[in-house]
Amino acid sequence: MNDVVYGVIKALSITNLFAAFASVALGIIIGALPGLTAAMGVALLIPITFGMSPSTGLITLAGVYCGAIFGGSISAILINTPGTPAAAATVIEGYQLTLKGKAGKALGTAVIASFIGGILSSIPLYLFSPPLAKLALKFGPAEYFWLSIFGLTIIAGVSSKSIIKGLISGALGLMLSTIGMDPMLGVPRFTFGSPYLISGLPITATLIGLFSMSQVLILAEEKIVSGRKFVDFEDKVMLSKDEIKKIMPTCLRSTVIGSIIGILPGAGATIASFIGYNEAKRFSKNKDEFGKGAIEGVAGAEAANNAVTGGSLIPTLTLGIPGESVTAVLLGGLIIQGLQPGPDLFTVHGKITYTFFAGFIVVNIFMLILGLFGSKIFARISLVPDNVLIPLIFSLCTVGSYAINNQLADVWIMFAFGIFGYFVRKLDLNPAAIILALILGPIGETGLRRALILSHGSIGILFSSVISKVLILLSIFSLFSPFLMERMQRSGD
């Protein structure tokens, strides 16, 4: 309890407030720029947070995450292009409102719904994280092995477009994770005699390459559109009391949907926003408004995708299984700070974790303020053309990958993974699954080998405990969940 109070006080320190404010603003810009995604923004910022204290660094990453998920709605509403995939459902009603001259209303709804979704999702974050982390105390080597298998099946099965491609991505990541020192015997593997690879692939450089530089290449191959324009609007962003009353039930429903989808590892903000939108439509009293500009539709999508932020942090922090690509990247940032996900985060590092949680709430408050008063400015910034962004982002990729170890070798690794990541995206493989496998690979390998040493080579130990059995069942379930999801979506229509 002391840690909780300490966290709130610490989160209100000037440094942390400033970090929250600046990172939310940056996040909104990244989200609003159609070519840039939340995951690439977080990957680029990890090196910057390296120089900060752990809690400030984590707040910064959370600020970018939350800001970017909201920011996507600005370009969705004003230029009919989702700034991030998570805002794809916002386009449907948002742009219709803009065409009717109610862009301000649409933005106001998006901000308020995002705020409600985001800030309420901190409740499950506070309530469910500590008990889940405690559960991890009971984990032995065999359980850790199955946990890593579970994590892999989740991201391979659920969040990839096809299971086969998801599994290929996971396998690629596992192969990459074997580079470096053997965890049990200390023999260098696949290092090609290079001293740079002895401690494995540098995680930050790999992240920046896979998520940020590959994005630069994707932008570079497309025809550059200059002079994008957004619809200027005159009406107020602030909603009236009646309108807030009107969207409130939708916001609350979507918050619950978003938080649950966030906690379930695998399904992310994009899926949540579509489900939130569909449910808003199903429960609405005036269904014929939908498709022609219903503020409830915007609220349904935006509350849901921002509620995912708090929910998806839960499995990431407690078990080390990130639910979506952004939290997979965020996990990298956590590890760089020397923090291992699990029970330690709530005991030994309790002060840092609870400062981070309180910071998460502060971040959402700044998001509300910036969204209500600065939407026009952010909309204008989002018009920066791709040909300006390309070299600037690449330069930041270079700075970022150099900064962690002060080695040019890391920059080359970033470069190689940028090209690798470009083909990964082109072939529709899943970069998040690769990164996850890279992080979970060593955990699974060490778990398996330790378990087998304990049991003198008998594989019975892997199936002995209840937790192991549950994890095995969950893994099988998550492999087949895409079929279930498809069926659910069909029945939803």
Place this chain on the structure above:
Amino acid sequence: MKKEEGKGEGIFENFQGKQFLFVITSCFAYVFVVNVLGFFTATFIYLMITLVGLRVNKYIALITTIGFCIGVYFIFCSFLKVPLPKGFII
């Protein structure tokens, strides 16, 4: 060239070959010289060449480049004290 594009099931639809090659070459050259020339010199040259090459107005390119270098200097060097690649110049 057009026949090739058709083969990839639309994966490389609208692929801007020249532009892509230009970007990747300039990026490669940038990483190659960044440790020789130093971060700021290399970045200045790289940004100017790439921006102008991607048909950004020369004055806007210059302002962006200078603004970016100043921004990086303040955030990385004086605020966070994160080291940048150093070379013969700066």
